Amino acid sequence: MTAAVSQHPLGLTVRPITGPDEVELFNQLPYAFNHEIADDLRTGRRRPEWLWVALHEGRTVARAGWWCRLGDERPFLLDVLDCAEGHEAAGRRLLGTALGAVVAEGAKPPQYVRLVPGDWRADPAVRPGIDALIALVEGQGATPFVERLRFQWNPGTPLAAPDPRLAFRAVAGREELVGLMTEVLDGTLDAHSLRDLMTMTPRQAAEEQYQDEMEKYSTPRDWWRVAVLPDGEPVGFVIAAKNSYHAIIAYIGIRRAHRGHGYIDALLAEGTRILATAGVPRIRATTDLGNTPMAAAFARAGYVNVEREIHYDWT
Structure with missing residues (x-):
């Protein structure tokens, strides 16, 4: 696996970030994990060569980021993938280039996971953006695997009484x-x-x-x-x-x-x-x-x- 810089004829630059000093560049596109990226780099759950950006006139218009579990040597998930509206071509170029650099030749790419609102299919403000990301990964050969529900329990919520049978x-x-x-x-x-x-x-x-x-x-x-x-x-x-x-x-x-x-x-x-x-x-x-x-x-x-x-x- 090698990190490379790809220069598009129309001025699009595709490359990994150089290190922690470019976290803000990577985080120019919003997502739920942005506040964790810097600490993940510090602890080894992410690496600069796994965090890719597509730059147009110095602005991040698409990005892809992989994550691993502590102690792992290879990425475990593709869990950050974003593309600014109107820059889908940049997203396609970014993902194809980054996959070729991050994933070893002949190896199966890590699973792609995206957090979405519970009603994302019915929300016209959300669905087009998610559909665009799905099109990016499907364009690289990915297929739907499973959809999961994410739950949260908050302090103050009543706890069930112990079951006397157990x-x-x-x-x-x-x-x-x-x-x-x-x-x-x-x-x-x-x-x-x-x-x-x-x-x-x-x-x-x-x-x-x-x-x-x-x-x-x-x-x-x-x-x-x-x-x-x-x-x-x-x-x-x-x-x-x-x-x-x-x-x-x-x-x-x-x-x-x-x-x-x-x-x-x-x-x-x-x-x-x-x-x-x-x-x-x-x-x-x-x-x-x-x-x-x-x-x-x-x-x-x-x-x-x-x-x-x-x-x-x-x-």
Whole structure:
């Protein structure tokens, strides 16, 4: 992968930023993550060679930015893509050039993720801009993968009373959690998990998710809770954590034999209670649009659907 400068005959310059001193140049186009870019560069979640701009007369008219998890060497998501109205040709040139430089030859590009309002399809003030971005990634071979709901719980929202049928204890360790994660993949509605199961066994998928996600959380492990029946049999688990940006419900799952009994509400309430007791300013959570049982559970627990994510994948 090499960074290059592309000069268009009409005066369009396409290049990566040179470093932290050009964050303001990158942020000339508005988006939800602008306030995080400088810190992401400092911590290594972004790199200058992953943050590309298309400049016309010194002004940023399109941009693309990739993000990675802490410790990763390769970009994990294309999560910033913006194009000023009337500069769609610049956006096409930018994305094609940047993909060629950021993604290794023959490698699959990282998934594209965009935050959008919940009613984006029906909002004439919003939809044309999002459709233009979708056209950019589709023009480079991406296809729709999944749409997800983003929820938020705010302090002061009432917490459900504990479910008398269940008790909670801390996860015993890595082996127990991977085992439970393996079990709850049976009948999963999560699109990313279903994709993993096309090429991996449930155990392999659980191992990979633990290593790539759970293992990276620095918050207390006793926030990871297992719900058990009076005889000690595990019903499911909930992972409350903090990522680099927010307190989150990272994972919640119920073993197949115990689904349909309303235990999901108790698990979600336990995870929410742990984070609320820690005094976090808000709690975030996401689930697929098609996972209606989980979305309904968030709504019952007082979580508000604040926006959506659209995910595009390269096959």
